[in-house]
Amino acid sequence: MLVVMKQGATAAQIDAVCQWIRDKGYTAQPMPGAQRTAVGLVGNDGRVDGSPLEDFPGVAEVIYVSNPYKQVSREWKQETTIVEIAPGVRFGGSEVPIIAGPCSVENEQQIVTAARQVKAAGAVALRGGAFKPRSSPYSFQGMGLEGLKLLKLAKQETGLPIVTEAMDEAGAELVAEYADMIQIGARNMQNYSLLKTAGKLKKPVLLKRGMAATIQDLLLSAEYLLAEGNPNVVLCERGLRSFDTASRNLFDLTAIPVVQQLSHLPIVADPSHGTGRRDKVLPMSRAAIAAGADGILIEVHPQPEKAMSDGAQSQTPAQFAETVVQLKRVAEAIGRRIAG
Template sequence: MIIVMKAGATKKERDEVLKRIRELGYKPHVIHGSTRDVIGAIGDERGKAVLQKVESMHGVENVLPILQPYKLASKELKKEASLVRVNDQVCIGGQQLIVMAGPCSVESEEQIIESAIAVKAAGAQMLRGGAFKPRTSPYSFQGMEEEGLKLLAKAREVTGLPFVTEVINPETAELVAEYSDMLQIGARNAQNFALLKKVGQLKRPVLLKRGMSMTIQEFLMSAEYIMSEGNQSVILCERGIRTFETATRNTLDLSAIPVLKGKTHLPVVIDPSHGTGNHHYVAPMCYAAVAAGADGLMVEVHPDPENASSDGAQSLKPVKFAAMMEKLKLFAAAAGRTL
């Protein structure tokens, strides 16, 4: 349910409402608006009628049901677009288009630092790189793990770029959070509910990738798992879904951008590298994603993709990435964004 406070309601009145919501067995989530506060009361759907009693309390304007199954992620609770801040350096969801770029996997100190310097020079605001890699084959490169996190931290020290990296299980989530600026939940873990709950308890923004066979509603319900644990800093990432098409690695669902924008206040980022699996298609899909309203892009860039440990075929060389970023400025301007 949504409890809408009156304009000018006092802090004491709001605190009394919060206390009553908890007494009724629900968890309150306060959204501070420009003129009034809105409180989302989240809990067991079966007994939500008892929350109607809150409407008689001082400072309450009205109590409304949230119709969507995803409560905290829904635009019914928060109509304005959410801004997710990363270390007070980067703001995702605002006018500026945010680009996260770097290699699929951290392979060496030289490789990750060279990549970080190159993507920063081209205009990227964040570094991406995998230290823990969930792979389809148990014989494939699984990542450098904590050593990879240390190298990402060193690249951040050299360039000043905050970085996002993947967390693959609840047991290592706190370790990854110690080093990283933003946590990534990959497509294979998008419905790993134990992991979603764990990152929801950590004080790091979360980039949640859409599972390869997930519907939009399932995607938003996964975001709800994170938010219900107290972490409201969630970014949604469309990275392609599995279809019958074999010309590309996945089918990049750009229609998900306007659909998500109509359903949720959370920022939406596009990963055209995994979405297509081919470096030739990455730049066109970046341009199209910006035109469709994406808040950011996640692009794989590698100084030597021919010898990459993973996903070399979809990685741009630094010179190609720089050229794409120059052209991207035109698309960003046409969409009313800055880069």
């Protein structure tokens, strides 16, 4: 439920609404806007009768949020949320940031070289996995803490903010010490303990859609983060598991405008995982920008043929540079621009 106050409502009138909500056993969340303040009722899993509030001084209207997800919905907040992970690196505005880097951190030379190369081409943030959830227990699992330290070194060398994945609660707290944005991967989208921990940490979160998750599933997972007090959430479309073997996943571009209609949270696209094929990353990156994506994630490796994970979908530095050039043209055609 959302209580919209009249323009010019006093602090005392807003406090009275908040107190009524608290007296009912729920949490009141005031949300000042450009013209007026709204007060959200948080903590209910069903409809609350807010009719008494309609007669409170300063109340304009009471809106019942119909979706099972509340705080992430457009009903709750009309304006798109802007998530800033570093000075000048924002998701949800007219500029479209590009996050790029290798799937995994492998050694110092690899990650620092990759960071320099993607920055030179136009990326404004560096991705790289220190912890890697893999389908096979025998595959490379990442360097862990040492990988985080190398990411920090790459940031010191280039100034690029870091986006990297956490696999569990303890890992989330560790990642929060080193990274500017915690990634929650597709396999952990419904790891609710991890979501709660990441929400409490208040660090910006990149939440990837699960391989078989509906859009409602994705938004409900995001609700866990906001329910813990973390509004800095960016959603990510990264492809769904399909029966077709022509590509690694089915890249669901329709999810971008659908999510933007349903939620105020920004959504970015990951065409690398979305296709699993290096030659398909460029065309699907262009398509994602045209569809309105608020950012792009691209895997780039100095030597993809030697990558310890996901080499087949990683662009070379030269391919990435050409991708950025083309994405700038597409963004300009729809009235946006590539950040940086």
